[in-house]
Amino acid sequence: MLKILKKSMYFLRRWASDLDWRLLLLILTPLSLLVFVSLSSFAINPYNLFSSFNPLKSFLSPQTPQSSLPFVTPPPPSSPIPSPNPRESAEQMKRRKRKEELDRSKIAICLVGGARRFELTGPSIIDKVLKVYNKADLFLHSPLDKDAFKFSLLKVAPRLASVRIFKPKPLPETEAQLRVLTSSNSPNGIQGLIQYFNLVEGCITMIKEYQVQNNFTYDWIVRTRVDGYWSAPLGPENFKPRRYLVPPGSSFGGLNDRLGIGDLNTSTVALSRLSLIPQLDAAGLRRLNSETAFKSQLIIQGVSHFARRLPFCIVSDRKYSYPPMRFGVPVASLSSPGPLSGAKCRPCKPVCSGPCVADVMGTLYKGWSWTDWSNGTLQLCDAHGDWEKGWEKIFDRVAGKKLAAVRKRVSVLKLTECVNNLEEMKRRTVNWDAPPAGDICKLGLDRN
Known part of the structure; x- marks a missing residue:
């Protein structure tokens, strides 16, 4: 700056010899004022000297880099204001926000039933x-059988609250149960229904105990079966306050009871399968199967329900006639696009797809075992016999490499590895009520 002033004075002295002193005064006065303003601005903020509004900018040094200004720290950049993803639709945004809300909620997920084909279904439930x-x-509530060792796959589950694997025994059949329930279409008669109801109600019992133990309450409860194969994630749109979700189809005159989602109050009613039978009896209801009893208990307790298609099916070894007639049971191929909403399924080469499905499903009574088949979502198996030879390759192709690898690993599982896996699972579980790991593994594995 001093160099600039000296140069200015040099030129002025040269001009002064030729100019009248009054003209010099006219030139010097505004120039001095301009230099004073520039110096004041520089003292306040050095960067102002080089701003676009500074009249000396072009005259001084328009190319001067900021690094040439000593002891000056540039102001921190302001945080950018997040803008919505232009590719995210309103529905996607709503779904994302709902998922974030659920992630802040307390959720209990209860699995019930025998392990059977858990090496096929378990990894899909986990993922x-x-x-x-x-x-x-x-929460896991399951009877001890030769397949229970497969539950060791749950050692990788994110959070293990409570596991109960019990030795099954006959349950007493009350007069109310005998009046209200029917043995028709139940593989093990009324005893089979009572055993199943006990499994389901065991969920809410375990959950209530855990709540008391930890002094909090759950916002949501998801109850599903261990023999369910999931082809896509469980979406956040299935959680609705004060309404209980059930899958459509496979209703057998009532409501599909292969999965349910609700808040704590609606779930407590839905899972109280044994406790509410006296009320069904008092209402004069008779000869109810599992699905009609389920629907009746929701109605009597004033619980609203809604149906939504869900991407899972029940992997079954049972045999069903083909083609299914009016009250028959269609068995879906695991490769069906779905969602199958809890329909019976198995890995098979479909014997019926496209227009054929419409012909077969058109003969079924919709209020019974009917399954939604629109838009090519269903492919049918001929399930009158055992699983076909080579079903493993079919499953591996449909399920993908990750789930196929688990299936193969379980098929060659050693007793020692099984015990170690269950012991690790036990260490990660808060409440563990099950026979010793060695007993569970020996029951299903006779390999060394």
């Missing part, structure tokens, strides 16, 4: 349900 809501607590 498409448990890991989707990885802050949810897992």
Whole structure:
């Protein structure tokens, strides 16, 4: 700056010899004022000297880099205001916000039933349900049988709250139960229904105990079966306050009871399968199967329900006639696009797809075992016999490499590895009520 002033004075002295002193005064006065203003601005903020509004900018040094200004720290950049993803639709935004809300909620996920084909279904439940809501607590309620060792796959579940694997025994059949329930279409008669109801109600019992133990209450409860194969994630749109979700189809005159989602109040009613039978009896209801009893207990307790298609099916070894007639049971191929909403399924080469499905399903009574088949979502198996030879390759192709690898690993599982897996699972579980790991593994594995 001093160099600039000296140069200015040099030129002025040269001009002064030729100019009248009054003209010099006219030139010097505004120039001095201009230099004073520039110096004041520089003292306040050095960067103002080089701003676009500074009249000395072009005259001084328009190319001067900021690094040449000593002891000056540039102001921190302002945080950008997040803008919505232009590719995210209103529906996607709503779904994302709902998922974020659920991630802040307390969720209990309860699995019930025998392990059977858990090497096929378990990994899908872990990936498409448990890991989707990885802050949810897992509850397992299952009878001990030769397949129970497969539950060792749950050692990788995000959160293990309570596990109960019990030795099954006959349950007493009350007069109310005998009046209200029917043995028709139940593989094990009324005893089979009572055993199943006990499994389901065991969920809410375990959950209530855990709530008391930890002094909090759950916002949501998801109850599903261990023999369910999930082809896609469980979405957040299935959680609705004060309404209980059930899958459509497979209703057998009532409501599909292969999965349910609700808040704590609606779930308590829905899962109280044994406790509410006296009320069904008092209402004069008779000869109810599982599905009609389920619907009746929701109605009597004033619980609203809604149906939504869900991407899972029940992997079954049972045999069903083909083609199914009016009250028959269609068995879906695991490769069906779905969603299958809990329909019976198995890995098979479809014997019926496209227009054929419309012909077969058109003969079925919609209020019974009917399954939604629109838009090519259903392919049918001929399930009158055992699973076909080579079903493993079919499953591996449909399920993908990750789930196929688990299936293969379980097929060659050693006793020692099984015990170690269950012991690790036990260490990660808050409440463990099950026989010793060695007993569970020996029951299903006779390999060394």
